[in-house]
Amino acid sequence: DQQVKQNSPSLSVQEGRISILNCDYTNSMFDYFLWYKKYPAEGPTFLISISSIKDKNEDGRFTVFLNKSAKHLSLHIVPSQPGDSAVYFCAASARGGATNKLIFGTGTLLAVQP
């Protein structure tokens, strides 16, 4: 059972435009959500997170939106740059656990065209 889903395996965007990466989850106990960026042959790099008490968190060009009723979150990158081309993973965890266990989606490959 895939508790965190990224239904778009790939996305292509023109440089300077907005990139929108989507993620859905099924477990209503999840209350902490993260986005990671991964280049080939490297480990994932933490980008941005959001707690369920918020519906938006912004950090520079990156904004994460959370819609708890729809169990949906999205990552917006504005403006997109060629260096943003990578695989993006969303992840979720449930508060109250002692382990900070993250459940990851399968990733979306973003290609930003110059």
Next chain:
Amino acid sequence: SQTIHQWPATLVQPVGSPLSLECTVEGTSNPNLYWYRQAAGRGLQLLFYSVGIGQISSEVPQNLSASRPQDRQFILSSKKLLLSDSGFYLCAWSRQVNQPQHFGDGTRLSIL
């Protein structure tokens, strides 16, 4: 600042051989430590986590084991590798619950 080191970066092993992957964290104390595996075309799956020296919890039954002999050292092992153990193995650390996890660069393990 904190850094995490994993080695080796790539490893090719025959079926039935042993395995030892090492991960160390610098610049922090008493971190939570994690081992993940990413199979081809799939997301990251948590294998083991540790909240302290000698404390290991396993998430999925498998052919692998983990140990934490020192505060900032986490080791992934196997006595006899299977073909299905191939994958990309990642070590990660975090300070506390509900804090981001930070990953090493991973080990690409190929079993022949």
